[in-house]
Amino acid sequence: MRFAADHDIDVVRFERHERKDDRTRACLRNFEGDEGVLYVGVAQEKARVVRTERRNDPLRGPYPWLVSSTAMVNHYYVYLVDDDFGPLFIKFCSHFPYNAKLCINGHEHLKRQLAKHGAAFEALDNGIASCADPDLMRQLADGLDATKIDALLRKWLQRLPHPFTSADRAAGIRCDISMLQAEFALTQVFDRPVQGRVFFEEAMRENLDLGRPDHVQLIFDRRVTKRTPTRHRTRVITDGVIPSPHVDCRHSRIRSRRVASDATTRKGAPCARRR
Amino acid sequence: MINDTCDFDVGRRLKNLEALKAIGLAANRRLLGVQRISHDCRIGIERFDDLHASRLVDGQRASSLRFGDPRVQSLFAALVAFRLLPQGFANRDLRERVAPLTGLSVDDCHRNRTTHDLRRLRLRGLVRRIPPHPSLPGHRQGHPNRLVLPPRLRPRHETNHGRRLRPAPPASLATRPSTRRLRQRSPSPLAGAKPRSLNATCP
Numbered sequence: 001m002r003f004a005a006d007h008d009i010d011v012v013r014f015e016r017h018e019r020k021d022d023r024t025r026a027c028l029r030n031f032e033g034d035e036g037v038l039y040v041g042v043a044q045e046k047a048r049v050v051r052t053e054r055r056n057d058p059l060r061g062p063y064p065w066l067v068s069s070t071a072m073v074n075h076y077y078v079y080l081v082d083d084d085f086g087p088l089f090i091k092f093c094s095h096f097p098y099n100a101k102l103c104i105n106g107h108e109h110l111k112r113q114l115a116k117h118g119a120a121f122e123a124l125d126n127g128i129a130s131c132a133d134p135d136l137m138r139q140l141a142d143g144l145d146a147t148k149i150d151a152l153l154r155k156w157l158q159r160l161p162h163p164f165t166s167a168d169r170a171a172g173i174r175c176d177i178s179m180l181q182a183e184f185a186l187t188q189v190f191d192r193p194v195q196g197r198v199f200f201e202e203a204m205r206e207n208l209d210l211g212r213p214d215h216v217q218l219i220f221d222r223r224v225t226k227r228t229p230t231r232h233r234t235r236v237i238t239d240g241v242i243p244s245p246h247v248d249c250r251h252s253r254i255r256s257r258r259v260a261s262d263a264t265t266r267k268g269a270p271c272a273r274r275r
Numbered sequence: 276m277i278n279d280t281c282d283f284d285v286g287r288r289l290k291n292l293e294a295l296k297a298i299g300l301a302a303n304r305r306l307l308g309v310q311r312i313s314h315d316c317r318i319g320i321e322r323f324d325d326l327h328a329s330r331l332v333d334g335q336r337a338s339s340l341r342f343g344d345p346r347v348q349s350l351f352a353a354l355v356a357f358r359l360l361p362q363g364f365a366n367r368d369l370r371e372r373v374a375p376l377t378g379l380s381v382d383d384c385h386r387n388r389t390t391h392d393l394r395r396l397r398l399r400g401l402v403r404r405i406p407p408h409p410s411l412p413g414h415r416q417g418h419p420n421r422l423v424l425p426p427r428l429r430p431r432h433e434t435n436h437g438r439r440l441r442p443a444p445p446a447s448l449a450t451r452p453s454t455r456r457l458r459q460r461s462p463s464p465l466a467g468a469k470p471r472s473l474n475a476t477c478p
Contacts, residue, residue, distance in 0.1 A: 145292065145293065146291075146292040146293070150289060176288070176289075177288075177289040178287040178288055178289065179280055179288075179289060179291070179292065179295065180278075181278050182276075182280070182292075182295050182296075182299060183276045183277070183299075184276075184277075184296070184299030184300060184303055185303075186306065199310075249282065250279065250282040251278040251279035251282055252279065253278070254276075254302065
């Protein structure tokens with residue numbers, strides 16, 4: 001909070017069920033400059049925390065003990081615009097062990113890089129429809145690697161309040177990055193809405209066949225037996241009138257959903273894009 | 276969406292990002308490949324007609340494999356079962372599978388008939404003869420490139436028949452007046468009936 005006050009940054013307390021993306025999109029429209037902090041959002045969320053509890057030893061008496069549990073604690077969303085990565089956010093947990101989550105979008109990174117290289121492209125909300133130099137685009141997309149993501153986090157941790165104090169860091173406490181979730185999108189753009197509808201309806205029909213485990217093996221190249229842990233399933237979820245096939249394999253998932261290309265199609269007309 | 280990298284025997288550290296990317300992109304490519312097979316309707320009229328018409332191959336006449344012919348449909352449906360057999364299959368293997376699909380017993384389905392089917396498949400390149408092996412009796416037919424039909428053609432030829440033709444109602448039902456017309460023509464028998472109480476229906 002002190003950091004926000006010092007740098008004249010808006011602090012927003014998110015309402016229950018509020019869509020954070022909508023607020024961020026509105027802030028992005030008013031943002032000027034290459035990079036900086038958009039705003040800080042505060043939300044109370046469930047988190048895995050480490051707590052102390054009092055235990056009793058008959059010989060030595062009471063002593064503290066660390067236990068892992070969950071708690072509803074404040075999380076601070078710092079929404080940023082980076083020169084190389086575009087919009088992103090880092091979510092800090094306010095409770096020990098002060099986990100943080102960095103969320104980046106590879107498409108935004110690609111858009112920034114294409115703009116820097118002067119390549120003409122047509123951007124989508126979450127993707128790129130076309131590019132004048134596809135080879136360059138592929139090269140830039142492949143260029144997003146672990147080193148760049150690590151450098152990005154280090155860069156912003158130097159500018160933002162670090163979760164660990166200088167005394168902690170002097171004592172040798174370090175933070176490292178692990179991958180919590182990775183999403184590999186397959187964006188398919190159709191020139192006519194009817195093509196998107198036909199494609200999606202056929203995809204639904206074909207995906208229904210994936211309920212058989214041997215078909216799931218074809219996708220994941222994994223033998224699924226009765227002893228394989230966790231669930232493997234195919235679901236067809238109807239959200240309103242738009243069906244959406246989901247294929248679950250352990251903790252991972254393939255899902256297809258149609259995204260409207262404009263305001264008209266969002267209201268229920270045939271959609272032209274599928275992601 | 277990968278929520279746990281350990282599902283794919285990959286560690287969670289950021290240094291494993293490249294391995295995870297390879298897995299994610301391979302899954303996408305495979306999914307796209309399947310979708311292209313299923314949704315790319317460009318079978319090509321030439322290829323389709325090629326099956327329908329009889330043709331001459333090296334001076335030998337190969338009779339047609341007509342779409343909708345029950346015998347051809349049964350043949351294709353049975354042939355799929357042999358796709359992955361490295362040692363191929365024999366005349367009798369095919370006969371045992373085709374016979375129940377055509378409603379015949381194996382004895383009624385004569386060997387010459389299957390020989391004729393195998394011949395026209397072989398001349399069109401859908402199956403090929405493999406050299407005789409000492410451990411395998413008789414001639415066995417193997418598939419070129421381990422495929423029975425080109426992947427674009429097989430599902431269309433087979434599923435089109437199964438999905439678009441078979442589910443249609445028989446002609447006798449199709450000529451009946453629709454239920455809507457029936458409803459308009461004659462009032463419901465319950466229209467003028469008085470509601471009966473539950474007690475009246477119970478003894």
